[in-house]
Amino acid sequence: MEVEIATIGGYEAVGRQMTAVRAGDDVVIFDMGLNLSKVLIHDNVETERMHSLDLIDMGAIPDDRVMSDLEGDVKAIVPTHGHLDHIGAISKLAHRYDAPIVATPFTIELVKQQIKGEEKFGVQNDLVKMSAGETMQIGERNELEFVNVTHSIIDAINPVLHTPEGSVVYGLDKRMDHTPVIGDPIDMKRFREIGREGEGVLCYIEDCTNAGRKGRTASEAVARRHLKDVMTSIEDYDGGIVATTFSSHIARVKSLVEFADDIGRQPVLLGRSMEKYSGTAERLDFVDFPEDLGMYGHRKSVDRTFKRIMNEGKENFLPIVTGHQGEPRAMLTRMGRGETPYELDDGDKVLFSARVIPEPTNEGQRYQSEKLLGMQGARIYDDIHVSGHLRQEGHYEMLDALQPQHVIPAHQSLEGFAPYVDLAENQGYKVGRDLHITRNGNMIQLTE
Numbered sequence: 011m012e013v014e015i016a017t018i019g020g021y022e023a024v025g026r027q028m029t030a031v032r033a034g035d036d037v038v039i040f041d042m043g044l045n046l047s048k049v050l051i052h053d054n055v056e057t058e059r060m061h062s063l064d065l066i067d068m069g070a071i072p073d074d075r076v077m078s079d080l081e082g083d084v085k086a087i088v089p090t091h092g093h094l095d096h097i098g099a100i101s102k103l104a105h106r107y108d109a110p111i112v113a114t115p116f117t118i119e120l121v122k123q124q125i126k127g128e129e130k131f132g133v134q135n136d137l138v139k140m141s142a143g144e145t146m147q148i149g150e151r152n153e154l155e156f157v158n159v160t161h162s163i164i165d166a167i168n169p170v171l172h173t174p175e176g177s178v179v180y181g182l183d184k185r186m187d188h189t190p191v192i193g194d195p196i197d198m199k200r201f202r203e204i205g206r207e208g209e210g211v212l213c214y215i216e217d218c219t220n221a222g223r224k225g226r227t228a229s230e231a232v233a234r235r236h237l238k239d240v241m242t243s244i245e246d247y248d249g250g251i252v253a254t255t256f257s258s259h260i261a262r263v264k265s266l267v268e269f270a271d272d273i274g275r276q277p278v279l280l281g282r283s284m285e286k287y288s289g290t291a292e293r294l295d296f297v298d299f300p301e302d303l304g305m306y307g308h309r310k311s312v313d314r315t316f317k318r319i320m321n322e323g324k325e326n327f328l329p330i331v332t333g334h335q336g337e338p339r340a341m342l343t344r345m346g347r348g349e350t351p352y353e354l355d356d357g358d359k360v361l362f363s364a365r366v367i368p369e370p371t372n373e374g375q376r377y378q379s380e381k382l383l384g385m386q387g388a389r390i391y392d393d394i395h396v397s398g399h400l401r402q403e404g405h406y407e408m409l410d411a412l413q414p415q416h417v418i419p420a421h422q423s424l425e426g427f428a429p430y431v432d433l434a435e436n437q438g439y440k441v442g443r444d445l446h447i448t449r450n451g452n453m454i455q456l457t458e
């Protein structure tokens with residue numbers, strides 16, 4: 011059987027991930043993501059109303075025109091998890107394929123909300139829920155399996171396409187967490203089995219994000235302990251404490267909510283995406299928040315809540331807000347600019363349970379936000395965080411578990427691939443033979 015891989019997006023930079031695998035007559039698409047920084051760099055762009063081709067030209071969504079060179083039928087579109095760089099282009103591209111979108115329950119819910127917000131295309135693809143550990147027949151000879159992984163968003167999986175020539179493992183995005191705060195540990199046992207059963211692993215596509223960093227990525231349990239340490243240390247402070255983190259990082263939000271209670275403050279979630287992700291996770295029973303936990307997304311209800319906090323005393327609350335990257339329209343940035351009823355005083359604490367995504371736009375915006383907060387007297391606690399991506403020893407363990415015949419580095423720039431290429435070469439792979447460094451829009455034929 012012929013197996014080939016189309017590297018459509020995410021092979022030149024992080025963002026707009028999309029890869030297609032053809033096995034015989036069947037094609038499966040993994041991820042359909044958005045590169046948000048390409049959108050934010052323009053003022054007032056509303057992607058909801060934009061046409062796909064314009065977004066492709068901006069570099070915001072994958073250029074899927076290479077799909078016409080793949081001879082076969084698309085049988086499934088499979089987003090691995092709910093981050094925008096993996097699902098953000100579904101509302102712009104999925105309608106071109108007569109195939110269901112297959113994902114875990116939390117991811118499907120986020121896809122559904124995204125499709126609802128789309129104004130240009132009526133995306134009508136079936137939405138099929140499949141959980142980690144489950145399989146689905148693809149055509150007559152292939153099978154799709156979801157393996158549970160741990161990442162900075164809940165319900166993440168790595169999909170595996172089992173073909174008669176061996177398995178294709180799509181390895182974006184994960185860290186090896188054996189003590190996650192929500193959900194099950196990464197299923198390394200299953201990866202090791204897949205590496206040894208049948209024809210073994212034909213190809214492994216890997217997220218190279220932290221490949222240049224030594225050692226292993228710490229568990230979410232470590233970020234949780236770090237957060238507890240910081241919050242306990244300011245337990246006696248009688249002024250304002252404000253926290254921010256990735257809205258989609260439900261495990262982190264859960265820790266913030268619990269520790270707020272431990273130090274005698276009422277947590278409240280503020281900002282549109284805070285309300286969206288946490289509300290969805292609670293509705294689907296992934297997390298059990300206190301019944302009276304307030305979540306407010308709309309500007310008016312947010313401002314009303316801030317007024318209430320000021321009236322009842324800042325020392326009684328922990329607002330958990332959007333704006334960890336200094337996004338101009340996010341809540342924390344507005345607080346820094348003095349645009350909300352919440353007034354910061356000298357010595358008030360601002361907790362960033364996040365790391366700046368190393369990208370010039372983010373770095374600039376975050377710098378500005380911190381300066382504005384600092385000018386009002388706020389003290390900054392930064393980097394209370396662990397990454398959602400594997401470091402070197404994780405990458406080594408994955409290669410050891412899967413023993414793939416071919417390896418394709420992904421989810422990075424050419425510069426970002428370099429440390430991974432070193433690591434893979436040390437494991438016996440050779441560039442041009444079985445280690446494929448590629449760009450967006452290429453085909454890699456694995457078997458004839």
Ligand SMILES: [Zn+2]
Nearest residue numbers: 091093161183
């Ligand atoms: Zn991700």
